[in-house]
Each structure stands twice: as C-alpha cells, then as structure tokens.
Amino acid sequence: MRNLATVYWRALVQRKRLLGTVFLWTFFLWITTPFMIIMLKSVGRNWFGRKWLPPNLTLDWYRWAVTVANIPRILANTLIIAAIAVTISTLIALPTGWALGRRKVRGKELLTSIILLPRMIPPIAYALGVAQIFYRLHLVDKYLGVGLAHVAICAPYATLVLSSTFQALDDRVLEASAVCGANQLRTFFHVTLPMVLPGILSSIIFTFTTSYNELTLTLMTYGPHTITLPVRTYLAVGEGYWEVTSAMSMILVIPSFFVLFMIQREIAPEKLVGGFKGV
Amino acid sequence: MSNVMIELRDTSKRYGKLLANDRLNLSILRGELMTLLGPSGCGKTTALRCITGQVTPDEGQVLIDDIDVTNLPTHKRELGMVFQNFALFPHMTVYQNVEFPLMIRNEPQAESRERVMETLRLIRMESYEKHYPRQLSGGQQQRVGLARALVYRPKVLLLDEPLSNLDAKLREEMRFEIKDLVRRLGITAVYVTHDQAEALAMSDRVAVMNAGRIEQIGTPDEIYECPHSRFVADFIGLSNFLRGKVVSSSGEQATVEIDGRLLIVPAAGAAQVGQDWLVFVRPNDIELLPVTGEPIENELDGTVSKLTYLGDRIDYRVALGSALELRVQTDGKVRFAAGEQVRVRLPPASCRPVTE
Structure with a gap:
C-alpha cells in the first residue's frame, strides 16, 4: 500500500x-x-x-542601416541625449531624494505624487505641452532640449530610487562611525557614500534605459540633428523597409543587453525591481 | 586624577514638552560597569547619548576623565560603543570593520594589523576576518561590534541594549562574555538596558531610572533587597505591596496595621505613629504554612485562590480577606490546593517600607 x-x-x-x-x-x-x-x-x-x-x-541589411540610414551617428545622438538626461536627473534627484528619504517633509505624499505626475498622465499629452514650450524657447532639435524633455520622465524614477536608498541608510551606522572617531567628511567618504553607491548606480541605469528607450517625448522634440534610434526605427517602419528596420532594432537592443548583463553581474536585480532596499 | 571617569552634572534634556532627562547627577567610577536600567522612555538612552555627544544637554555638564566635554563633538570623545542593531558597516569585512577606528586614527599598517587580530582573538572571531557582516549570525555580529568598540582601547565602553536582538540562550552566554571582557580589560563601561535580570547579572552598580530621573543607584543586591521606592521594587523582581498605618513604633521596629491585621516591620528609627506606610515583600520571601493553632507574630490566615505551576517553583495567590491578595512563590516541597486554608508568614526582616 x-x-x-x-x-x-x-x-x-x-x-x-x-x-x-x-x-x-x-x-x-x-x-x-x-x-x-x-x-x-x-x-x-x-x-x-x-x-x-x-x-x-x-549581413546586407546591417550594411544598409550603417551606411544609408546613418545609424552610428544616430546611436551617438541617442547616447548623448541619454547622458544629458541621466546627468540632469541625477543632479535633481540627489538632493530631492535626500530630503524625501532623510528629512521630515510636510506633505511628503503630495510631493511624491507631484514628482510622479509626468509618469501618470499620458506621455503624448505631456509631450505636446513640452513641445509647445520648447518651440518658443528654441529648444527643439537641440541635444539639451531633447535631454530636458527626457528628464521629465527620468527624474521621477531617479528620485524614487534614491529616496528609498537614502531612507534605508541606517542612522546608527553613521553614529557608529562618529563614535569610532570619524568626522563628518570621513564618515561621508568611508561609510555613507559606499553604502548608497549601489542605489545611485541603479538610479543611473534606470534613467539611462528610460531615456534610451524613450519614443513619445523624442517624437515631439527631435529634429534632423537630434534624431534618436527609437525614432529612426519607428520612421523606417513607415518607409516599409522591414529588413533594414529589423537590423536597426537589433542595433537598438544591443546596449540594453549590455546593461542587463551588467545588472545581473554587479547588482542583484531584486534591488532594482520592488524592494529598492538600497544596501 | 580623580577616581570618577564619567560625570553628569545636573544635565537636563527636553524634547518639546517631554522632559527626557531631569537634572541627572551621575558619577561613574573608573573601571566600573554601571547599568542604566529602566522602562522604555525613562530617559536612559538620552543620558547615554549625552555621554556620546549625539545629544547636547539643554542644561548641565558632561565630564569624561575630568574634562568638560559638553560641547565636544562625538568623534573627538574617544569612546567605544556597541549598538542594539549591531550597526556594523555592511560594505566592510569583519577585519575592515574592526580596523576602522585605527584607520581613522592613521595607525601604521603593521601595528594596526596586530591590534585588529589581537582583538579578534579576544572575541574568538579571528577565523572570520574576511567575512561580511551579513554572513554572520547575530551573536557573531555583536562580538564584532564589541571588537570594533574595543580595538583602540577607548576610555569608556558604551553598550546600548547590546543583547536585545539576540535569542534568550545566546543572550545569557553573551552577558557573561561581556562582563568577563570588561573586567579583564579594566575598562569603564556604561550599559543601558530595560532587562532587570541582565542589569543584576552584569553590573557593579545599577542606576534605576524612571520618567527622566534616577530613582536609585546601588549595587545589584542593594537595588534588589533594599529598594527605596515602589517603582524600583516593582521594576526589579516581583513584589507585594501592602498599604497601612503605623500604630506603634519602638526604635528598630514599627507595627503597621494593614486591613485590620498587624504587621511588624523593621524601621530605621523614622517611624511616626499615624503615618501611612507602603510595605513591600517579595513573593519568595513569604512562607506558606498549614493552619495549626493560633497565628503568631507576622502570621496571617488566608485562602489559596489560584496557583500556577512554574517548574522549579509554584506561584500562589493567597486571599487575605476580601480586598487583600498576596502573591507567594514556594519551592513546591509542601503543596497546597486551590481553596485550601493556609497561613502565610511574612518574616519581619523581609518586610520593608518603601515610598510611593
């Protein structure tokens, strides 16, 4: 039995x-x-x-993509714009995240929802408004302009990641450093910074991929000099060359794989999705 | 060089409306292990933070080693501290954690290495030098915390509820380990806890705190056997409190009338007839006897209303009349059943007047 x-x-x-x-x-x-x-x-x-x-x-389609569609130039555009978006978002998010994560701020919930607003409303509606302002300011078809448009959706992510990173920073560990004899400057470099570095790195990766993948906001602010890879790929679909478009998307995907690989190796992925435990 | 290592002189600290420390006066002697004991919110942590410098008192002075450090920042006070949540640096190995205070003091590499390894051997963690804190158990982490605090031989070791995050068995082992280590190094230590058993087991002296004030300072046995106030008696160990009036007084002894019964209580001369007294007696000092003949001095008759078996002892509730109930603990050699008539004897030496 x-x-x-x-x-x-x-x-x-x-x-x-x-x-x-x-x-x-x-x-x-x-x-x-x-x-x-x-x-x-x-x-x-x-x-x-x-x-x-x-x-x-x-490999003809790749050759076409590189020569005819000028993909290296466009990839460079995309990376420059992503770099601008990452730099500005991080500079905004560091103090904002610190304030939200470490200080008692009145109306913290309201503030957080305002920061998240650009992510909540339909991107096309938001992009339309951005475009109107940027035309007037002559920011359309400028690296800075497209980068700034991307900041609107990158900075909220960065702020969220960084505020939870800073929130997870244990006060008592910093106190321990002071009791051990470290002044504020040495505590910062030996203790605080190493502890928040993984969080800052994940924030940078997040903002980078967000900007790199962004289509809607770029569509409303790009021009011949600032065309990015997602936009070029999108336009190529309209032109009907499926094979070349496929080659372009493959090129588009490569950096994402690189980032994914990096995340897998360097930082635990569960820190990026959900938890945001910081260290 | 006086024999006082740490001194709090009339220190007060206010948080908004809350008076966290109310004119504290405390002298901690060189080489002494002093415990600040009290319930949460009694101000013991604020007092500790005044010593570390994380809190600056609103009034009063803090002296360490005869130097006024009231306004000296934490990192210049040459202290070692062990935290409740260990507070190790998560990005550093055990070795780097322990080395940190030496690195901050720019110790030469070779000497530093020797000192770190010596300290790690002291806490039996030398084989873990390359581990990260997250790879260690709670007890191991706390030992590393202890090593980090001791490695540069600070003037004072501060321990902020260091055993609260450990399980019961480990807690007891660590008590003796810490006590032994502090003794061997001859370091002055301030230990903050809410656990009375820990305080009694570890300390040279205990300062019992309540509502921002020190209620009583004394050796563990003084605190346990001669509590001055109801709070101290109640907080440390189990207690019965009997309220009564002094009816006669004769030098060393006073007779107190409690609910119509007379009780002889030793009095240090201060008893005045007509005074209201609160008499305290420990449950395990009371004897439980079968009812035979007439009760003599300090014997009262009652009924067992409840009993609880606790293994090594039995906990009885004895009702004396309608309003009065005594808690009695015996070793269980002679047993009584619930509802049985019993006679309780309160030995005069165990009865003690306390203030409200």
Whole structure:
C-alpha cells in the first residue's frame, strides 16, 4: 500500500514539474518569439515568413542601416541625449531624494505624487505641452532640449530610487562611525557614500534605459540633428523597409543587453525591481 | 586624577514638552560597569547619548576623565560603543570593520594589523576576518561590534541594549562574555538596558531610572533587597505591596496595621505613629504554612485562590480577606490546593517600607 502511495505521490510531483515546465516555456516563447523573428528578419534574404527559417543569410541589411540610414551617428545622438538626461536627473534627484528619504517633509505624499505626475498622465499629452514650450524657447532639435524633455520622465524614477536608498541608510551606522572617531567628511567618504553607491548606480541605469528607450517625448522634440534610434526605427517602419528596420532594432537592443548583463553581474536585480532596499 | 571617569552634572534634556532627562547627577567610577536600567522612555538612552555627544544637554555638564566635554563633538570623545542593531558597516569585512577606528586614527599598517587580530582573538572571531557582516549570525555580529568598540582601547565602553536582538540562550552566554571582557580589560563601561535580570547579572552598580530621573543607584543586591521606592521594587523582581498605618513604633521596629491585621516591620528609627506606610515583600520571601493553632507574630490566615505551576517553583495567590491578595512563590516541597486554608508568614526582616 505504502509503495503504491509513493508511486502516486511521485507521479503527482512529476506532473507538477511538467506543468511548471510547460508554463515556463510558453512564457519564454511569448516574450522571445517577436524578438527572434526580428533577429531572423535582419539576417535573412527573400524570407517572407512562409518558411520556418530564411532561405539565405546576409549581413546586407546591417550594411544598409550603417551606411544609408546613418545609424552610428544616430546611436551617438541617442547616447548623448541619454547622458544629458541621466546627468540632469541625477543632479535633481540627489538632493530631492535626500530630503524625501532623510528629512521630515510636510506633505511628503503630495510631493511624491507631484514628482510622479509626468509618469501618470499620458506621455503624448505631456509631450505636446513640452513641445509647445520648447518651440518658443528654441529648444527643439537641440541635444539639451531633447535631454530636458527626457528628464521629465527620468527624474521621477531617479528620485524614487534614491529616496528609498537614502531612507534605508541606517542612522546608527553613521553614529557608529562618529563614535569610532570619524568626522563628518570621513564618515561621508568611508561609510555613507559606499553604502548608497549601489542605489545611485541603479538610479543611473534606470534613467539611462528610460531615456534610451524613450519614443513619445523624442517624437515631439527631435529634429534632423537630434534624431534618436527609437525614432529612426519607428520612421523606417513607415518607409516599409522591414529588413533594414529589423537590423536597426537589433542595433537598438544591443546596449540594453549590455546593461542587463551588467545588472545581473554587479547588482542583484531584486534591488532594482520592488524592494529598492538600497544596501 | 580623580577616581570618577564619567560625570553628569545636573544635565537636563527636553524634547518639546517631554522632559527626557531631569537634572541627572551621575558619577561613574573608573573601571566600573554601571547599568542604566529602566522602562522604555525613562530617559536612559538620552543620558547615554549625552555621554556620546549625539545629544547636547539643554542644561548641565558632561565630564569624561575630568574634562568638560559638553560641547565636544562625538568623534573627538574617544569612546567605544556597541549598538542594539549591531550597526556594523555592511560594505566592510569583519577585519575592515574592526580596523576602522585605527584607520581613522592613521595607525601604521603593521601595528594596526596586530591590534585588529589581537582583538579578534579576544572575541574568538579571528577565523572570520574576511567575512561580511551579513554572513554572520547575530551573536557573531555583536562580538564584532564589541571588537570594533574595543580595538583602540577607548576610555569608556558604551553598550546600548547590546543583547536585545539576540535569542534568550545566546543572550545569557553573551552577558557573561561581556562582563568577563570588561573586567579583564579594566575598562569603564556604561550599559543601558530595560532587562532587570541582565542589569543584576552584569553590573557593579545599577542606576534605576524612571520618567527622566534616577530613582536609585546601588549595587545589584542593594537595588534588589533594599529598594527605596515602589517603582524600583516593582521594576526589579516581583513584589507585594501592602498599604497601612503605623500604630506603634519602638526604635528598630514599627507595627503597621494593614486591613485590620498587624504587621511588624523593621524601621530605621523614622517611624511616626499615624503615618501611612507602603510595605513591600517579595513573593519568595513569604512562607506558606498549614493552619495549626493560633497565628503568631507576622502570621496571617488566608485562602489559596489560584496557583500556577512554574517548574522549579509554584506561584500562589493567597486571599487575605476580601480586598487583600498576596502573591507567594514556594519551592513546591509542601503543596497546597486551590481553596485550601493556609497561613502565610511574612518574616519581619523581609518586610520593608518603601515610598510611593
């Protein structure tokens, strides 16, 4: 009897494992299939989706993307704008996050929701307003202009990440440093800064990817000199060159993979999503 | 060089309407382990923070080693401190944590290494020098905290509820370890706790605090056996309080009438007939006897209303009349059942008048 029970139990466990595996693979394919199609499209010739795999492989589309669509220049634009957005957002978010995380601020909830507002309202509506102002200020088609537009959605993220980082900073650890004989300056460099550095790094990664991926706000503020990779890719779809567009999206994706890899190696990903435990 | 290491002179600290410290006067002798004991909110932590410099008293002076440090910032006070939540630097290894005070003082590398390893050996953590705090258990973390506080041989060691975050068994082991370490190093230590057992087990002297004031200072046995006030008696150990009036007084003894019964209480000459007294007696000092013959001096008859078995002892509630109930603890060699008539004997030497 006991043997039979064990057999049934094993079977159930196996079944559960089987079910789990099926779910996992479904989820995995659901996320990766569109991506794989783009990847195949970008290296395939004469492939119209009737066969499982492209008949001929080619790197022509990448060559086209680089030469005709001027992708290196556009990638440089995208990175410059992201750098501007990251720098300004971080400079704004450091003191704001410190105040929200460390000080008793009256109306903290209201303040937080105001900071989050640009993220709450539909981006296109917000972008429209930004564009109106920027036309008047001659900020359209300027690196600074597009960067500033991105700050509107990057800074809230940075502020949230940094305020929870600073909030998680244990006062007693700082006190311990003082009791050990460290003055404020040495406490800052030996204790405070190393403890908040992972949080600052995740804030920078967050703002970077947000700016790098941003389409809507760029669409309303870009010009011929400041066109970014997401916008170029979007426009290329309209022009109908699917293969070149696929090659462009592949190029667009590379830095994201790099960032993902970096996050996996350097900082625990669970610190970036949810918790924001800081250290 | 006086024999006083730390002195609080009339220090007061106010937080808004709350008077956290009310004219504290406290002298801690060299090499002494002094405990500040009291319930949360009694001001013991504020007093400690006045010593560390994290709080500047509104009035009064703080002296360490005969120097007025009232306005000296924390990092110049040459202290060692152990925290309730350990407060180790999470980004540093055990070695780096312990080395930190020496690094701040720019000690030469070789000497510093020797000192750190010596201190780690003292707390039996030398094999963990490369571990990070999060890889250690609570007890290990606290030992590292202790090493960090002791490594540069500070004048004073401050311990802020260092054992509260540890489990009961470890807490008891660490008590003796800390006490032993402080004794061996001959360092002056201030220990803050709300745990009376910890205070009694560890201290040379205990200062019992209540509502921002020091209620009583004394050795552990003085505090336990001769509490001056109801608060001290109640906070340290179990107590019965009996309210009565002095009916006669003869030098060393006073007779107190409690609810129609007479009780002889030793009095240090101060008893006046007609005074209202509060008499306190510990539950384990009371003897429980079977009812035979007439009760003699300090014997009262009552009924067991409740009993609780506690393993090594039995806790009885004995009702004396309608209003009065005594708590009695015996070793359980002679047992009584609930509802049984018993005679309680309150030995005069164990009865003691206390102030309200």
